[in-house]
Amino acid sequence: MRCLILLLSTACVPTVPDEDPWLAEVVFQAPAKLGSCAVGDVDPRFEGAEIVATCVTGDIYVVHREGEKWVGESVFDPPVRGEGSTIFGRIGKTGEMIQCAVGDVRPDLPGLEIVVVGMIEGSERSSGPGAAWCLYRTPDGWERELIRYDPALLHAVCVVKQDVFVAGFEKQVYLARREEQGWAPRQIVSELPGAAKNAIPLQDGVALACNNGSIVVVRPDDSGWKTEDADWRDAARGRIATDGKRLLSADDDGVLTLIDGEDHTVLHRSSKKLRGAVLADLDPTRAGLEVATTGYDGKIVIVVREGDTWKATTVFSDPQGFHHLASGELDGEPGDEVVACGYSGRIVMVTRR
Ligand SMILES: [Ca+2]
Ligand SMILES: [Ca+2]
Ligand SMILES: [Ca+2]
Numbered sequence: 001m002r003c004l005i006l007l008l009s010t011a012c013v014p015t016v017p018d019e020d021p022w023l024a025e026v027v028f029q030a031p032a033k034l035g036s037c038a039v040g041d042v043d044p045r046f047e048g049a050e051i052v053a054t055c056v057t058g059d060i061y062v063v064h065r066e067g068e069k070w071v072g073e074s075v076f077d078p079p080v081r082g083e084g085s086t087i088f089g090r091i092g093k094t095g096e097m098i099q100c101a102v103g104d105v106r107p108d109l110p111g112l113e114i115v116v117v118g119m120i121e122g123s124e125r126s127s128g129p130g131a132a133w134c135l136y137r138t139p140d141g142w143e144r145e146l147i148r149y150d151p152a153l154l155h156a157v158c159v160v161k162q163d164v165f166v167a168g169f170e171k172q173v174y175l176a177r178r179e180e181q182g183w184a185p186r187q188i189v190s191e192l193p194g195a196a197k198n199a200i201p202l203q204d205g206v207a208l209a210c211n212n213g214s215i216v217v218v219r220p221d222d223s224g225w226k227t228e229d230a231d232w233r234d235a236a237r238g239r240i241a242t243d244g245k246r247l248l249s250a251d252d253d254g255v256l257t258l259i260d261g262e263d264h265t266v267l268h269r270s271s272k273k274l275r276g277a278v279l280a281d282l283d284p285t286r287a288g289l290e291v292a293t294t295g296y297d298g299k300i301v302i303v304v305r306e307g308d309t310w311k312a313t314t315v316f317s318d319p320q321g322f323h324h325l326a327s328g329e330l331d332g333e334p335g336d337e338v339v340a341c342g343y344s345g346r347i348v349m350v351t352r353r
Contacts, residue, residue, distance in 0.1 A: 021283070022302060024316035024350045027070035027339075028063045032056045034341035035118070039328025040102030043137050044111045049328050051349075052114050053341050054097035056123060060116055060135060063347060065330070072347075075135060075142040076116075095119030095128070099198070099324070103159025106178055109136055115147065115164050117154035130154035132166045132176070134183070147176045148185040156199035158206055165206045165218075167196035173208065173218055188225040189218055198239045198277075207247065209237035215247060215259075231259050239277040239325070243289055250274035256293045256303070267303045268312045272296035276325025276340065283352045284334035292338045292350070296321035300340050300350055320344040 033056040041049045046064040053061045055074075063072035076094070097118035105113045114135040122128055132147040132154050147164060148154070154168035166185070167173045173189035173196070194212030205219035207230065215231040236252035247259040254270035256277070276294035283290050283304060291303040291310070298318035303310050322342035330337040331351055338350040 020315070021353050022313070022315040022350055023353050024300065024348055026346050027051070027349045028053070028061065028072040028347040030055055030059070030061055030072070030341075030345035030347070032345055033343045034061070034323065034345055034347065035097060035124070036099040036324035037326045037339050037341045037347060038100045038102045038114075039326050039330060039337075039339060040112045040114075042102055042112050042114050042135075045137070048332065049330055051326075051330070051339050051347060052100050052102060053347055054100045054116055054118065055345075056096045058094035058097055058118070060097060060100070060114065061347075062114075070347075070349075075114075075137075076133075076144060094131070095121040095126075096123045098124060098153070098155050099157050101157050101159050101164075103161075103164075105134060105159055105162055105164055106136060107162060109138075111137065115157050115159060115166075117157040117166055117168065119153055120149070124153065124155075128153075130168050132157060132164070132185075134164070134178070145178075145183060147183045148174055150174075156196040156208060158199040158201045160201040160206060165199055165201075167192065167199055167208055169195040171195060171210075173206070189216075189227050192216055192227075193229070194236075197237060200240055200242055202242065203244060207240060207242065209240045209249065211236040211252075213237060213251075215240060215249060233257070238273060238275050238295070241277040241279040243279050246279070248277045248279045248291060250277040250293050250295065254295065254297075256291070258291070265310070267291055267310045268293055268301055270295050270297050270299070270301075272321070275321070275323045275342070276300075278325050278327045278338055280327040280336045280338075282327065282336055282338060282350075285352070292325055292327070294322040294325050294340050294342075298322060298342070300325070300338065300348065302338070302350070315350050316340070316348055318342065318344055318346065318348070322348075 051063040059074040060076035130150040152169040171192040176185035194210035198209040256268040274295035278292040300316040320343035
């Protein structure tokens with residue numbers, strides 16, 4: 001009986017004290033682990049942005065607002081063996097989908113599209129080939145296109161203008177653009193210093209978080225693409241974010257660092273791996289940008305500037321760990337919302353009251 005009560009109590013959503021300025025609510029419950037999430041207007045049937053999340057089962061969930069409620073649907077039907085081309089025949093079914101991004105990668109279609117990366121088969125832990133997909137809504141339903149089939153897990157994806165950048169455990173970076181006849185990926189980096197765990201867009205390129213401790217910046221130059229080590233720590237990088245000038249890095253040793261040129265400021269420390277980096281205007285009552293992080297400790301932490309110091313507040317605790325954090329405008333009120341997802345299959349939205 002005691003065990004049952006414990007189980008029931010841990011399944012409850014923690015309540016937030018009235019004086020707490022941050023409101024955290026569970027907006028969706030998936031049946032299995034969610035690897036990552038993104039925010040963007042991917043479904044023109046519903047006003048405003050939706051939340052996209054990738055699942056260990058290969059499902060992609062799109063969660064939209066209906067009045068006061070949030071409603072999610074799986075939009076990815078895994079391809080079946082023998083479907084059409086030889087490549088689909090070889091791939092068989094779809095494995096765990098790891099990370100996702102939203103952008104206008106098909107300007108010929110209305111709204112934004114979803115790009116996802118992960119495994120062809122099995123989970124992140126199994127070795128085997130990876131894949132990148134594009135998903136989009138048409139009047140007839142959701143469609144998908146294979147962007148790239150990779151010899152190893154694809155773990156990182158981001159969109160810059162019309163271009164999709166993907167990278168993973170092969171330590172290579174591919175740039176793919178949708179040509180008239182289909183996706184045309186080409187290799188732009190042949191050897192990263194480590195496996196790529198996360199990719200974010202820069203104004204003129206991409207930054208990649210690598211598991212050797214490097215943050216690598218890839219930019220176009222006269223001869224093609226130039227790679228530089230922008231930062232290094234003696235810990236695997238997990239997730240990164242940028243405001244165009246500074247970098248925020250959430251690492252495997254639980255350290256959250258704000259990097260401004262040579263200046264490194266530790267904003268938060270967790271006893272477990274961090275898996276969330278958000279740098280955005282989360283609190284419109286405070287000047288400048290705020291920071292959010294999360295990780296295997298299941299805590300969503302908001303960090304705000306107070307004078308010369310930074311103050312971290314835990315705004316939600318999940319009995320299971322979180323695996324990703326995203327931000328975007330979701331409630332029509334000033335300030336971006338933070339969205340977290342992870343092992344419990346829950347999507348939690350945090351907003352300034
Ligand atoms: Ca929409
Ligand atoms: Ca602010
Ligand atoms: Ca808002």
